[in-house]
Amino acid sequence: MKKLVLVLVNTLMLGxxxxxxxxxxxxxxxxxxxxMQLVKGPLKEDVKAYTISYNYSSDDISKAIAARLKNxxxxxxxxxxxxxxxxxxxxxxxWNKLCDFYVAVNGSSKMGTIYLVLxxxxxxxxxxxxxxxxxxxxxxxxxxxEADIQSYILGNQIKEQEKKVKDAEKEVNKVQNKKKxxxxxxxLKDKEIRKLEAIRxxxxxxxxxxxxxxxxxxxxxxxxxxxxxxQDYEVDLEQAKSNLKQAQTNLNxxxxxxxxxxxxxx
Numbered sequence: 001m002k003k004l005v006l007v008l009v010n011t012l013m014l015g016x017x018x019x020x021x022x023x024x025x026x027x028x029x030x031x032x033x034x035x036m037q038l039v040k041g042p043l044k045e046d047v048k049a050y051t052i053s054y055n056y057s058s059d060d061i062s063k064a065i066a067a068r069l070k071n072x073x074x075x076x077x078x079x080x081x082x083x084x085x086x087x088x089x090x091x092x093x094x095w096n097k098l099c100d101f102y103v104a105v106n107g108s109s110k111m112g113t114i115y116l117v118l119x120x121x122x123x124x125x126x127x128x129x130x131x132x133x134x135x136x137x138x139x140x141x142x143x144x145x146e147a148d149i150q151s152y153i154l155g156n157q158i159k160e161q162e163k164k165v166k167d168a169e170k171e172v173n174k175v176q177n178k179k180k181x182x183x184x185x186x187x188l189k190d191k192e193i194r195k196l197e198a199i200r201x202x203x204x205x206x207x208x209x210x211x212x213x214x215x216x217x218x219x220x221x222x223x224x225x226x227x228x229x230x231q232d233y234e235v236d237l238e239q240a241k242s243n244l245k246q247a248q249t250n251l252n253x254x255x256x257x258x259x260x261x262x263x264x265x266x
Contacts, residue, residue, distance in 0.1 A: 033139045034116075036128050041117055042080040042102050048127045049104075049115040052142040056149050058112030062105040064152035065114070065145060082106065083117065093141045094118065095134055114142065154264055161258045168251040175247045179240040182233050189230035196223055 034050040041047035054061060069076070069086065077085040083102035090098050100119040105112050116138065119125045128135050200219045203212040 033143045042083040047125045049117045053113040057109045058105050058107035061112040064149040068148045158261050165254045168254045172247045175244040182237040186233045193226045
Protein backbone atom coordinates (compact mmCIF):
# COMPACT_ATOMS: atom_id res chain seq x y z
CA MET A 1 0.00 0.00 0.00
CA LYS A 2 2.85 2.42 0.91
CA LYS A 3 4.58 1.63 -2.37
CA LEU A 4 1.40 2.46 -4.26
CA VAL A 5 1.09 5.83 -2.48
CA LEU A 6 4.74 6.65 -3.21
CA VAL A 7 4.28 5.79 -6.88
CA LEU A 8 1.24 8.08 -7.10
CA VAL A 9 3.06 10.95 -5.37
CA ASN A 10 6.10 10.58 -7.63
CA THR A 11 3.86 10.49 -10.70
CA LEU A 12 2.07 13.68 -9.65
CA MET A 13 5.37 15.45 -8.94
CA LEU A 14 6.80 14.38 -12.29
CA GLY A 15 3.66 15.60 -14.06
CA UNK A 16 3.97 18.97 -12.32
CA UNK A 17 7.61 19.32 -13.30
CA UNK A 18 6.87 18.40 -16.91
CA UNK A 19 4.03 20.90 -17.02
CA UNK A 20 6.31 23.64 -15.70
CA UNK A 21 9.01 22.75 -18.20
CA UNK A 22 6.54 22.96 -21.09
CA UNK A 23 5.18 26.30 -19.92
CA UNK A 24 8.70 27.62 -19.45
CA UNK A 25 9.53 27.07 -23.13
CA UNK A 26 6.88 29.47 -24.31
CA UNK A 27 6.39 31.88 -21.42
CA UNK A 28 8.25 35.16 -21.34
CA UNK A 29 8.32 38.28 -19.23
CA UNK A 30 5.53 40.83 -19.59
CA UNK A 31 7.93 43.29 -21.26
CA UNK A 32 8.63 40.88 -24.12
CA UNK A 33 6.31 40.58 -27.08
CA UNK A 34 7.67 37.26 -28.27
CA UNK A 35 7.67 33.67 -27.09
CA MET A 36 10.41 31.11 -27.67
CA GLN A 37 9.60 27.90 -29.50
CA LEU A 38 11.67 24.90 -30.44
CA VAL A 39 11.38 24.47 -34.21
CA LYS A 40 13.10 22.80 -37.12
CA GLY A 41 15.52 25.41 -38.42
CA PRO A 42 16.83 26.21 -41.91
CA LEU A 43 18.76 22.94 -42.05
CA LYS A 44 15.99 21.06 -40.26
CA GLU A 45 17.99 21.16 -37.06
CA ASP A 46 16.35 21.83 -33.68
CA VAL A 47 16.66 25.54 -32.89
CA LYS A 48 14.88 27.99 -30.64
CA ALA A 49 13.04 30.71 -32.50
CA TYR A 50 11.59 34.01 -31.40
CA THR A 51 7.91 33.89 -32.37
CA ILE A 52 4.95 36.23 -32.52
CA SER A 53 1.51 35.85 -34.09
CA TYR A 54 -0.72 38.36 -35.84
CA ASN A 55 -4.31 38.17 -37.04
CA TYR A 56 -3.42 38.74 -40.67
CA SER A 57 -2.93 36.46 -43.65
CA SER A 58 0.36 34.59 -43.39
CA ASP A 59 1.02 35.46 -47.04
CA ASP A 60 0.56 39.18 -46.36
CA ILE A 61 2.81 38.95 -43.31
CA SER A 62 5.54 37.18 -45.27
CA LYS A 63 5.43 39.66 -48.16
CA ALA A 64 5.33 42.65 -45.82
CA ILE A 65 8.47 41.49 -43.99
CA ALA A 66 10.28 40.78 -47.27
CA ALA A 67 9.32 44.23 -48.60
CA ARG A 68 10.53 45.97 -45.43
CA LEU A 69 13.89 44.21 -45.40
CA LYS A 70 14.39 44.85 -49.10
CA ASN A 71 13.61 48.56 -48.59
CA UNK A 72 16.20 48.57 -45.81
CA UNK A 73 18.83 47.29 -48.23
CA UNK A 74 18.98 43.62 -47.22
CA UNK A 75 19.18 40.82 -49.75
CA UNK A 76 17.86 37.39 -48.92
CA UNK A 77 19.22 34.00 -49.81
CA UNK A 78 17.19 31.09 -51.14
CA UNK A 79 14.65 29.82 -48.61
CA UNK A 80 15.54 26.66 -46.73
CA UNK A 81 12.90 24.69 -44.88
CA UNK A 82 10.60 27.74 -45.27
CA UNK A 83 13.20 30.04 -43.66
CA UNK A 84 14.44 32.99 -45.70
CA UNK A 85 18.02 33.80 -44.73
CA UNK A 86 19.87 37.08 -44.38
CA UNK A 87 23.52 36.20 -43.90
CA UNK A 88 26.52 38.22 -42.81
CA UNK A 89 24.53 41.38 -42.29
CA UNK A 90 24.65 44.19 -39.79
CA UNK A 91 21.05 44.98 -39.08
CA UNK A 92 20.82 47.35 -36.14
CA UNK A 93 17.09 46.80 -35.46
CA UNK A 94 18.09 43.26 -34.36
CA TRP A 95 21.79 43.43 -33.55
CA ASN A 96 24.62 45.93 -33.85
CA LYS A 97 27.04 43.21 -34.93
CA LEU A 98 27.41 41.07 -38.03
CA CYS A 99 25.00 38.20 -37.81
CA ASP A 100 22.84 35.78 -39.72
CA PHE A 101 19.12 35.70 -39.21
CA TYR A 102 16.34 33.65 -40.70
CA VAL A 103 12.64 34.42 -40.97
CA ALA A 104 9.75 32.07 -41.63
CA VAL A 105 5.99 32.64 -41.54
CA ASN A 106 3.46 29.92 -41.05
CA GLY A 107 -0.31 30.06 -40.72
CA SER A 108 -3.50 30.60 -42.66
CA SER A 109 -5.49 33.31 -44.41
CA LYS A 110 -6.61 34.61 -41.01
CA MET A 111 -3.52 34.31 -38.82
CA GLY A 112 0.20 34.00 -39.26
CA THR A 113 3.07 33.23 -36.92
CA ILE A 114 6.51 34.74 -37.47
CA TYR A 115 9.57 32.67 -36.59
CA LEU A 116 12.90 34.48 -36.19
CA VAL A 117 16.18 32.60 -35.73
CA LEU A 118 19.38 34.51 -34.92
CA UNK A 119 22.95 33.30 -35.34
CA UNK A 120 26.34 34.83 -34.55
CA UNK A 121 27.57 33.08 -37.68
CA UNK A 122 28.38 29.53 -38.74
CA UNK A 123 25.00 28.36 -37.41
CA UNK A 124 25.80 29.41 -33.84
CA UNK A 125 22.20 30.08 -32.94
CA UNK A 126 21.36 32.14 -29.88
CA UNK A 127 18.42 31.94 -27.50
CA UNK A 128 16.73 34.52 -25.32
CA UNK A 129 18.98 33.52 -22.42
CA UNK A 130 22.13 34.70 -24.22
CA UNK A 131 21.79 38.42 -24.92
CA UNK A 132 19.28 40.52 -23.01
CA UNK A 133 19.87 43.61 -25.15
CA UNK A 134 19.21 41.58 -28.29
CA UNK A 135 16.02 40.26 -26.75
CA UNK A 136 14.80 43.82 -26.30
CA UNK A 137 15.68 44.67 -29.89
CA UNK A 138 13.99 41.53 -31.21
CA UNK A 139 10.90 42.25 -29.15
CA UNK A 140 10.67 45.82 -30.45
CA UNK A 141 11.29 44.70 -34.04
CA UNK A 142 8.64 41.99 -33.94
CA UNK A 143 6.14 44.50 -32.57
CA UNK A 144 7.09 47.06 -35.21
CA UNK A 145 6.27 44.58 -37.96
CA GLU A 146 2.54 45.05 -37.40
CA ALA A 147 2.71 48.57 -38.82
CA ASP A 148 4.54 47.21 -41.89
CA ILE A 149 1.94 44.49 -42.33
CA GLN A 150 -0.92 46.96 -42.05
CA SER A 151 0.80 49.32 -44.49
CA TYR A 152 1.38 46.47 -46.96
CA ILE A 153 -2.24 45.33 -46.75
CA LEU A 154 -3.50 48.90 -47.09
CA GLY A 155 -1.26 49.43 -50.11
CA ASN A 156 -2.71 46.36 -51.79
CA GLN A 157 -6.24 47.47 -50.93
CA ILE A 158 -5.55 50.85 -52.50
CA LYS A 159 -4.15 49.24 -55.66
CA GLU A 160 -7.17 46.96 -55.93
CA GLN A 161 -9.54 49.86 -55.32
CA GLU A 162 -7.77 52.00 -57.92
CA LYS A 163 -8.41 49.21 -60.42
CA LYS A 164 -12.08 49.15 -59.43
CA VAL A 165 -12.30 52.91 -59.96
CA LYS A 166 -10.70 52.56 -63.41
CA ASP A 167 -13.12 49.77 -64.29
CA ALA A 168 -16.03 51.90 -63.09
CA GLU A 169 -14.78 54.84 -65.16
CA LYS A 170 -14.56 52.59 -68.22
CA GLU A 171 -18.14 51.47 -67.62
CA VAL A 172 -19.32 55.09 -67.39
CA ASN A 173 -17.52 55.94 -70.64
CA LYS A 174 -18.95 52.85 -72.30
CA VAL A 175 -22.52 53.73 -71.35
CA GLN A 176 -21.98 57.40 -72.24
CA ASN A 177 -20.80 56.35 -75.71
CA LYS A 178 -23.80 54.05 -76.02
CA LYS A 179 -26.13 56.90 -75.05
CA LYS A 180 -24.47 59.29 -77.51
CA UNK A 181 -24.64 56.69 -80.29
CA UNK A 182 -28.36 56.15 -79.70
CA UNK A 183 -29.00 59.90 -79.68
CA UNK A 184 -27.21 60.18 -83.02
CA UNK A 185 -29.21 57.29 -84.46
CA UNK A 186 -32.48 58.81 -83.27
CA UNK A 187 -31.51 62.15 -84.80
CA LEU A 188 -30.64 60.46 -88.10
CA LYS A 189 -33.92 58.51 -88.22
CA ASP A 190 -35.82 61.66 -87.37
CA LYS A 191 -34.20 63.43 -90.34
CA GLU A 192 -35.01 60.52 -92.64
CA ILE A 193 -38.63 60.52 -91.49
CA ARG A 194 -39.01 64.29 -92.00
CA LYS A 195 -37.35 64.06 -95.41
CA LEU A 196 -39.69 61.24 -96.46
CA GLU A 197 -42.73 63.13 -95.20
CA ALA A 198 -41.64 66.18 -97.19
CA ILE A 199 -41.46 64.38 -100.54
CA ARG A 200 -43.74 61.40 -100.09
CA UNK A 201 -46.37 60.55 -102.74
CA UNK A 202 -49.90 61.78 -102.16
CA UNK A 203 -52.36 60.03 -104.49
CA UNK A 204 -54.97 62.13 -106.30
CA UNK A 205 -58.20 61.56 -104.39
CA UNK A 206 -60.38 62.18 -107.42
CA UNK A 207 -58.34 60.32 -110.01
CA UNK A 208 -55.80 58.00 -108.32
CA UNK A 209 -53.55 55.83 -110.43
CA UNK A 210 -52.25 52.36 -109.69
CA UNK A 211 -48.66 53.62 -109.84
CA UNK A 212 -49.35 56.28 -107.22
CA UNK A 213 -51.13 53.79 -104.98
CA UNK A 214 -48.25 51.33 -105.17
CA UNK A 215 -45.67 54.05 -104.53
CA UNK A 216 -47.73 55.40 -101.64
CA UNK A 217 -47.92 51.92 -100.11
CA UNK A 218 -44.17 51.43 -100.52
CA UNK A 219 -43.39 54.79 -98.93
CA UNK A 220 -45.83 54.10 -96.12
CA UNK A 221 -44.05 50.85 -95.29
CA UNK A 222 -40.73 52.72 -95.26
CA UNK A 223 -42.22 55.37 -92.99
CA UNK A 224 -43.49 52.69 -90.60
CA UNK A 225 -40.09 51.00 -90.58
CA UNK A 226 -38.27 54.27 -89.88
CA UNK A 227 -40.71 55.20 -87.13
CA UNK A 228 -40.50 51.76 -85.49
CA UNK A 229 -36.71 51.82 -85.60
CA UNK A 230 -36.66 55.28 -84.07
CA GLN A 231 -39.01 54.14 -81.28
CA ASP A 232 -36.77 51.13 -80.58
CA TYR A 233 -33.78 53.45 -80.31
CA GLU A 234 -35.73 55.69 -77.93
CA VAL A 235 -36.48 52.72 -75.69
CA ASP A 236 -32.81 51.74 -75.74
CA LEU A 237 -31.88 55.36 -74.99
CA GLU A 238 -34.01 55.40 -71.85
CA GLN A 239 -32.33 52.21 -70.71
CA ALA A 240 -28.90 53.70 -71.47
CA LYS A 241 -29.78 56.78 -69.40
CA SER A 242 -30.76 54.52 -66.51
CA ASN A 243 -27.57 52.49 -66.92
CA LEU A 244 -25.50 55.67 -67.01
CA LYS A 245 -27.06 56.89 -63.79
CA GLN A 246 -26.30 53.55 -62.11
CA ALA A 247 -22.75 53.48 -63.52
CA GLN A 248 -22.10 57.00 -62.27
CA THR A 249 -23.47 56.13 -58.83
CA ASN A 250 -21.18 53.08 -58.72
CA LEU A 251 -18.20 55.18 -59.80
CA ASN A 252 -18.86 57.73 -57.07
CA UNK A 253 -19.10 54.91 -54.53
CA UNK A 254 -15.81 53.34 -55.65
CA UNK A 255 -14.10 56.74 -55.55
CA UNK A 256 -15.35 57.33 -52.02
CA UNK A 257 -13.96 53.97 -50.89
CA UNK A 258 -10.60 54.86 -52.49
CA UNK A 259 -10.56 58.25 -50.78
CA UNK A 260 -11.26 56.61 -47.41
CA UNK A 261 -8.46 54.08 -47.94
CA UNK A 262 -5.97 56.76 -48.92
CA UNK A 263 -6.98 58.81 -45.87
CA UNK A 264 -5.86 55.91 -43.66
CA UNK A 265 -2.37 56.17 -45.12
CA UNK A 266 -1.91 59.76 -43.86
